Amino acid sequence: MKEQTQILHSIPVDPLTGSISTPIYQTSTFVQEAPGVHKGYDYARSNNPTRKVLEDCIAKLENGTNGYAFASGLAAIDAVIKLLEAGDEVIAVDDIYGGAFRLFTHIYQKFGISIRYVDTTNVANVADAITAKTKLIWIESPTNPTLKISDIAGIAEIAKANNVLLCVDNTFASPASQKPINLGADIVIHSATKYLAGHSDLIAGLVVTATKELGDRIKFIQNASGAILGPFDSWLVIRGIETLTLRIRQHSENAQKIAEFLLKEKLIKNVYFPGLPSHHNHDIAKKQQKYFGGVIAFDLVIDDKELASKIVSSTKLFKLAESLGGVKSLCCLPCEMTHKSIPAEKRYQSGVTDSLIRLSVGLEDADDLIADLKQAFAFAFAESAVVESVTA
Known part of the structure; x- marks a missing residue:
């Protein structure tokens, strides 16, 4: 199936009404038939039907198992870094988005997570930088703003050989152009504010995982930390994706x-x-x-x-x-x-x-x-x- 056809038909017809446009479920809570007995939704921080359509859609487009929508691209990045513990190390692309640099350097380093910046356009640099403490490799390809390109498949091989997670910020390319999970990445993130939504009218972030186990961990962080994307902004991203x-x-x-x-x-x-x-x-x-x-x-x-x-x-x-x-x-x-x-x-x-x-x-x-x-x-x-x- 061609990309544009896949995109359009990854957004389902509403099973309740037959609406071809995803309904906006603007609600904070859901009525239960009995305590703990419900239709899959109990509280909108944990799950929302509109957000779920977006999350399932981005998982399909990136060929991942699970997708999760956050209030911003930085909230999505924050969720991934919360997979780590004090003493862990991140190898990050040197030409990194300023917001990610600020989050890594000024927030997480003081909690004991160290960051090493390397030129990831040379795969050997990544291999040489890995230590016993390295738990995550973080790349953007293309980077912001000098558009550096990293060999995702080559870095993925190094990550797997060292039991290290690879996360790719796919914001600049989008799944219409590049699918990092197909190339071996474990996690893909997006500032959906950019090309996915496409109309400069919202702030949103997305995380996609290659395995259900990783997805369950991100889901726990999303629910526990609460930086979710609201239903209306979820709907706007869905609408943007249709023309991606x-x-x-x-x-x-x-x-x-x-x-x-x-x-x-x-x-x-x-x-x-x-x-x-x-x-x-x-x-x-x-x-x-x-x-x-x-x-x-x-x-x-x-x-x-x-x-x-x-x-x-x-x-x-x-x-x-x-x-x-x-x-x-x-x-x-x-x-x-x-x-x-x-x-x-x-x-x-x-x-x-x-x-x-x-x-x-x-x-x-x-x-x-x-x-x-x-x-x-x-x-x-x-x-x-x-x-x-x-x-x-």
Whole structure:
């Protein structure tokens, strides 16, 4: 069955009414026939029929056994880290999402969970970093924001050989493009805020497990900690998923055109996009992803934060905002926005310079988006004395 057909038919017709749209069960509790005798639902923190449809749907799309919906992507990450104990160690991708870095470093390290950041684009780095204390390998592929690609299957082999869990943040690729469990991952997480919901109108997170045993542990944490996704937001994610493949295809097509345009701009130093043959690990991306995604990052020949800020403040169609994955294009300056909580030295080590700009390419016409970038570059470069000195 093709991906789009599978997606549409993973969302069931309501068995009670025949409604083709999933009903929103906006309730806190459920009437029981007798104490402990009910229809599978007793309290909405523990289970909700609308949320259950979403959870079953994402489990099917990721080819996992269990899925769980949380109030945010960070709540989903938090649930996975709660599988660990004091004294355990996490090996994490160096170019990590700023929110995950903040959670790992400032919350969990003080509880005795240590984090080691390595460049996971080289499988040997992961193998060399593993110790007797390592219990979890945490990767994003592609990463945020420099779009690094890690060999999921290769890292999964190392994880299994060392009895270590592998968790893959699949937010940027989505299950329409990449299925980490098929490649050997034990856990997949999503910020469903991004491509799965797709319309910049909610905050949500998802966890999918490869085994029921892991799923039961995440379920216990979800119920005990209580960071659940509400029924209306669950319904919005379900509705977004219905068009996921169509959107991902167009996001990727637009991003490819824009990345190729950026390569020709003489004042741009690096363009980060997995669809470019020049991108590090492009061949692995081509092997494990169906589409290359809708996020592009680039930095300037002049590593000047003020100049980069002028560019992102001068676009008209690319709206300056946090987040990504929506139908409308967004841009941001990670050093001052999404990755501000990461120390500058660490940011630079992972490639996040002061001039690095991240684009979330939307569903507008690609030619219009390119024209928008051209006018922003023209305005910012014309105003910059630093640019004049370089081009003179």
